[in-house]
Structure formats: C-alpha cells, structure tokens
Amino acid sequence: RPEMSIDMEELLDFLQDLNFTDREDNLSSKVIETVVCPISFNKNAVLYTMSIFYIFVFIIGLVANSVVVWVNLRAERNRYETHLYILNLAIADLCVVTTLPIWVSSLVQHGHWPFGEIMCKLTHLIFSVNLFGSIFFLTCMSVDRYLSVVLFGDSNSRRKKIVRRLICILVWLLALAASIPDTYFLKTVKSGHSESTFCRPVYPEESPKEWVVGIQMSFIILGFAIPFPVIAVFYILLAGAISSSTDQERRLSRKIILTYIVVFLVCWLPYHVVLLIDALSLLSILPFSCELENFLYVALQFTQCFSLTHCCVNPVIYNFINRNYRYDLMKVSETEYSAVENQAQLLE
Numbered sequence: 001r002p003e004m005s006i007d008m009e010e011l012l013d014f015l016q017d018l019n020f021t022d023r024e025d026n027l028s029s030k031v032i033e034t035v036v037c038p039i040s041f042n043k044n045a046v047l048y049t050m051s052i053f054y055i056f057v058f059i060i061g062l063v064a065n066s067v068v069v070w071v072n073l074r075a076e077r078n079r080y081e082t083h084l085y086i087l088n089l090a091i092a093d094l095c096v097v098t099t100l101p102i103w104v105s106s107l108v109q110h111g112h113w114p115f116g117e118i119m120c121k122l123t124h125l126i127f128s129v130n131l132f133g134s135i136f137f138l139t140c141m142s143v144d145r146y147l148s149v150v151l152f153g154d155s156n157s158r159r160k161k162i163v164r165r166l167i168c169i170l171v172w173l174l175a176l177a178a179s180i181p182d183t184y185f186l187k188t189v190k191s192g193h194s195e196s197t198f199c200r201p202v203y204p205e206e207s208p209k210e211w212v213v214g215i216q217m218s219f220i221i222l223g224f225a226i227p228f229p230v231i232a233v234f235y236i237l238l239a240g241a242i243s244s245s246t247d248q249e250r251r252l253s254r255k256i257i258l259t260y261i262v263v264f265l266v267c268w269l270p271y272h273v274v275l276l277i278d279a280l281s282l283l284s285i286l287p288f289s290c291e292l293e294n295f296l297y298v299a300l301q302f303t304q305c306f307s308l309t310h311c312c313v314n315p316v317i318y319n320f321i322n323r324n325y326r327y328d329l330m331k332v333s334e335t336e337y338s339a340v341e342n343q344a345q346l347l348e
C-alpha cells in the first residue's frame with residue numbers, strides 16, 4: 001500500500017507498544033537512532049507532492065482502464081488470444097487506482113486514519129490483491145503469447161479458453177494468498193501523544209524485525225524477482241519467433257515487445273531496489289546512518305508512487321496502440337452513439 005508518513009509521536013508509540021524501549025537488539029537501536037536523526041528534507045513538501053501524483057494516477061488510471069473494460073465487455077473479442085488476460089489486467093489496475101483517494105486522504109493528514117480498522121484492512125487487501133494480480137496477469141500474458149505463437153497456435157480454441165479461465169482463477173487466488181500476511185497484521189493504533197489514529201502493521205513482539213523483512217522479501221520475490229525474468233525471457237523468445245508479412249511489420253512488433261519489457265522494468269525496478277536496501281538496513285547488513293534513513297524515507301515514498309504509473313501505462317501499451325483494439329473502440333463508440341441517437345429520435 002502507499003507508505004504512510006510516520007511522525008515522531010507515532011514512532012514513540014510503536015516503540016512503546018513493542019517494548020523496544022526495554023530491549024537492546026539491533027532493531028531497537030536502529031529505530032531509536034532514527035528518532036533522533038535530523039530530518040534533512042521538507043516532509044510536507046514530500047507528502048503533498050505524493051498526494052498530487054496519486055491524484056494524477058487515479059484520474060488517468062480510472063479513465064483509461066474503465067474504457068478498456070467497457071470496450072472488452074461490449075466488443076466481439078473472441079478472436080484475440082489474450083482478451084481474457086487484458087480484461088482481468090484492466091480490472092485489477094482499475095481496483096488499485098480506486099483505493100488511492102482513501103490513501104491520499106490519510107496522507108495529507110500525516111498518516112491519520114479516520115476510517116476504522118475494517119476499512120484499514122479492506123482497503124489494503126483490495127489494493128494489494130489487485131496490485132499482485134496486475135503483475136501476475138502481465139506475466140501470464142507474456143507466457144501465453146509465446147506459447148500461442150510457437151506451440152499451440154492450431155490447438156483447440158475451446159480448450160484454450162477453458163485453460164485461460166482456470167489460469168485467471170488461479171492468479172486471483174495466488175494474489176489473495178500473497179496479500180493475506182501483511183493484511184492480517186494491520187491494525188488501527190491510537191497515538192498516545194495526539195488525537196491521531198494510524199493504520200499500520202503490528203507484528204508479534206518476539207520477532208518484529210523478521211516479519212518486516214519477510215514481508216518485504218516476499219514482495220520483492222513475488223512482485224519482481226520472479227515475474228520480470230519470466231516476462232523478459234518469453235517476450236524475447238516471442239520477438240525471435242515472430243513471422244510477419246514484411247520486415248517493417250516485424251520491426252514494429254519487436255519494438256512493441258521491447259516496450260512491454262522496458263515499461264515493467266522502469267516502473268518496478270526502482271521501488272524493489274529501495275525495498276531491498278531497506279531490508280538490508282533492517283538486518284544491519286548495511287551500517288546505520290541518518291543519511292541512509294532520510295534517503296530510504298523519501299525514496300520509498302517516491303518509488304512506490306512512481307511504480308503505480310503502470311496502472312496508467314498498461315492500458316496504453318496493451319490496448320490503445322493495438323490496431324484491432326482501436327477498431328473495436330471506434331465500433332463500440334459508433335454503436336453507442338447510434339443507440340443514443342435513435343432513442344433521442346423516439347423521444348421527439
């Protein structure tokens with residue numbers, strides 16, 4: 001979920017809740033040192049910049065993915081191999097961006113969560129399940145496209161539809177399973193130094209550091225370390241297997257395939273690199289410093305913001321640059337316009 005800002009009062013509450021003030025382990029030393037570190041950036045500027053960016057992603061992602069869902073539901077798309085994946089991808093991205101106004105509302109209040117614990121868990125679950133779902137569907141699409149071209153181009157179409165539907169169900173179940181651990185530990189915690197309430201994970205007292213690092217590493221592995229190599233390898237194989245009527249068409253197809261790989265890499269690599277640095281810092285593999293703490297705070301905020309641009313870019317590169325999709329969009333629009341025009345004439 002979008003990272004919430006942590007003020008000193010909240011951090012002190014966090015230490016008190018977990019009895020870190022009475023323990024001398026590495027994590028308590030790290031957190032206590034973080035409290036006394038001078039802030040070398042304007043926190044308000046960071047929070048409001050993030051809020052503006054999230055609102056931008058919300059508007060663009062909402063419009064673009066709504067159009068994709070609408071066209072895919074209204075048009076005759078049976079002739080397209082990856083129609084089902086594209087529809088599920090757009091639904092996942094749409095659900096991700098619809099949670100952003102809630103996060104922004106909390107963000108501009110410096111992390112205060114006024115919506116209650118049920119909404120804390122539910123909003124995070126919706127965000128996390130659909131974020132994982134979006135990444136997994138992109139991965140499935142790369143594999144499916146290669147296998148359809150190279151191995152199963154002439155196989156039974158009905159059987160392929162059934163297999164794809166089963167894969168979509170499995171993807172959603174896997175996304176749900178990947179999201180449950182972090183969601184389970186989320187609670188609304190009242191600040192002892194102000195009237196604020198925070199939506200944050202509260203891990204078991206005996207091993208909070210291990211849980212934090214475990215959650216971070218699971219997201220790195222499931223969100224990038226596995227999906228990106230699969231996407232890159234199968235799209236590279238697909239680029240080599242493409243047979244087009246002209247060299248120009250082949251070059252265009254390969255450029256589009258390269259775009260798929262580069263966009264995923266650019267959107268997600270920065271966030272996962274920063275997340276890995278944060279995990280190494282928590283494990284004391286990287287030495288503690290105030291400069292590192294300030295860097296991680298800002299970098300985690302902005303790289304996660306930037307990663308969500310994939311919700312806006314996916315509809316463009318997987319739909320709007322596709323000639324068949326543009327034809328369907330025009331056809332559906334004309335049909336809707338004709339229906340509205342006919343209704344208006346009847347009313348006259």
